[in-house]
Amino acid sequence: xxxxxxxxxxxxxxxxxxxxxxxxxxxxxxxxxxxxxxxxxxxxxxxxxxxxxxxxxxxxxxxxxxxxxxxxxxxxxxxxxxxxxxxxxxxxxxxxxxxxxxxxxxxxxxxxxxxxxxxxxxxxxxxxxxxxxxxxxxxxxxxxxxxxxxxxxxxxxxxxxxxxxxxxxxxxxxxxxxxxxxxxxxxxxxxxxxxxxxxxxxxxxxxxxxxxxxxxxxxxxxxxxxxxxxxxxxxxxxxxxxxxxxxxxxxxxxxxxxxxxxxxxxxxxxxxxxxxxxxxxxxxxxxxxxxxxxxxxxxxxxxxxxxxxxxxxxxxxxxxxxxxxxxxxxxxxxxxxxxxxxxxxxxxxxxxxxxxxxxxxxxxxxxxxxxxxxxxxxxxxxxxxxxxxxxxxxxxxxxxxxxxxxxxxxxxxxxx
Ligand code: AMP
Numbered sequence: 001x002x003x004x005x006x007x008x009x010x011x012x013x014x015x016x017x018x019x020x021x022x023x024x025x026x027x028x029x030x031x032x033x034x035x036x037x038x039x040x041x042x043x044x045x046x047x048x049x050x051x052x053x054x055x056x057x058x059x060x061x062x063x064x065x066x067x068x069x070x071x072x073x074x075x076x077x078x079x080x081x082x083x084x085x086x087x088x089x090x091x092x093x094x095x096x097x098x099x100x101x102x103x104x105x106x107x108x109x110x111x112x113x114x115x116x117x118x119x120x121x122x123x124x125x126x127x128x129x130x131x132x133x134x135x136x137x138x139x140x141x142x143x144x145x146x147x148x149x150x151x152x153x154x155x156x157x158x159x160x161x162x163x164x165x166x167x168x169x170x171x172x173x174x175x176x177x178x179x180x181x182x183x184x185x186x187x188x189x190x191x192x193x194x195x196x197x198x199x200x201x202x203x204x205x206x207x208x209x210x211x212x213x214x215x216x217x218x219x220x221x222x223x224x225x226x227x228x229x230x231x232x233x234x235x236x237x238x239x240x241x242x243x244x245x246x247x248x249x250x251x252x253x254x255x256x257x258x259x260x261x262x263x264x265x266x267x268x269x270x271x272x273x274x275x276x277x278x279x280x281x282x283x284x285x286x287x288x289x290x291x292x293x294x295x296x297x298x299x300x301x302x303x304x305x306x307x308x309x310x311x312x313x314x315x316x317x318x319x320x321x322x323x324x325x326x327x328x329x330x331x332x333x334x335x336x337x338x339x340x341x342x343x344x345x346x347x348x349x350x351x352x353x354x355x356x357x358x359x360x361x362x363x364x365x366x367x368x369x370x371x372x373x374x375x376x377x378x379x380x381x382x383x384x385x386x387x388x389x390x391x392x393x394x395x396x397x398x399x400x401x402x403x404x405x406x407x408x409x410x411x412x413x414x415x416x
Pocket of ligand 1: 141
C-alpha cells in the first residue's frame, strides 16, 4: 500500500513512524513533511489546505491511502476532494470536520445527541457575553468559535480579560467551567464502527504546575494509571456512538479520528471539546504503544471495513513525550536558532527546518520537537523522555519539567 501523509508537524512525524513500521505500507510520501519525516518518507511540496492540489498529488503519487494529519485541510474539504478521485482517505469530510471547525456546531451536535458536556451559550456581542459570564461565574471559559490552533480558549478568573477575549474573537462560546483532570481519548471510526485507542493526558499550559498561557500542548503520557475502570466503554456508549449516530442522521457521517477531550468531573466524564484529527502531542505516546499495524487500521476506517478489523494490540508499559518549545512561545516564538543533539531515535520533529547550504537543523516554529520514550512503567518512560530532551541544545528553549509527574506520584484525583 502506497500512503500519502498530509502535514508536517510532530503528530505527522509520529504518524510517519507508525506507518513505516507497518509491513503493509510499501511507500510513504509526505507533503510537506519536515526534516524528521524526511528520514523515513519521500517529501513533496504542497499547500496542505488546497483540496485540488492535494487530490492531484494523491493521483500523481498513485496513493492507495491518503492520511490527513492537521485540522485546517480537513475543514477546508481536502478529504472530500481526495475521495472524489476514488482514493481512500483517512479523515472526515469538510462538513463532518465542523465538529472541530466550529465550537458552536459541536455544541449543537452534543445537545442533539444528549452528550454530557458543559452548559454553554453562543455569544456575538458584549451584552450577551456579560450575561453568560455572570450566569456561570468564575473561572470564566471563553472559546473562539472558529479554528484557532488550540489557542482560542481563555480560562480566567479575570472578568474583563474574558470580555476582552470575546471582543477580539467576535463569535464565541461561553461555557461553565469543568473541574477535574482531563483525558484525551482517540477513536478510529469509519462512521459507524469505532475502535478506541489508549486514553492519554496532555499538558496545555506552558509552565510547570499548569501555570502560564494555553499552548498547543507541552507534553503527554499514556496510559493513565488513575483512570476509572470502564471509562472507555462509558465514553463510547455515552459520547462516541450518540455523536456518530447524530452525524449520520444529519447526512454527514464522521469517518476518521474522533478526538474526545474530557474532563473527569464529580458528575462523571464531560466533553470539553471534539477534534477531527489526532491530537498533538498525545499521538506521539499513543502510537509509541500501538502494536497493531497503523496503515491497515487507518485503511479499514477509510474504506468502511472497521467492523471486520481485529482487536487492537498494545505493548506493555508506558510512553511519555516532552515538548521542547522555542524562546517566546506561545506569544511570539523565535525561529531560526540552530538545534544540536536532535539526531537520535525518539526525537520527533515539529517546527524544524534544514538550512540551505550546510543543512544545519534550525527551529522553525513554536513547538520545535519532542522527546518520546517508552519504558516498563511511567517513571522509566518519563526519565528516558527527559534524557532525550536534555541532550538537545537550542538557545532560549522552554520545556516543562513535570510531565507525567503527578500521575507517577499518585497525585491525580477525580473530584467527588
Ligand atoms: P479546547 O480548545 O476546547 O480544548 O480548550 C483548551 C483547554 O482549555 C482545554 O484543554 C482545557 O484545559 C481548557 N478548557 C476548555 N473548556 C473548559 C471548560 N469548560 N472547563 C475547564 N477548562 C476548559
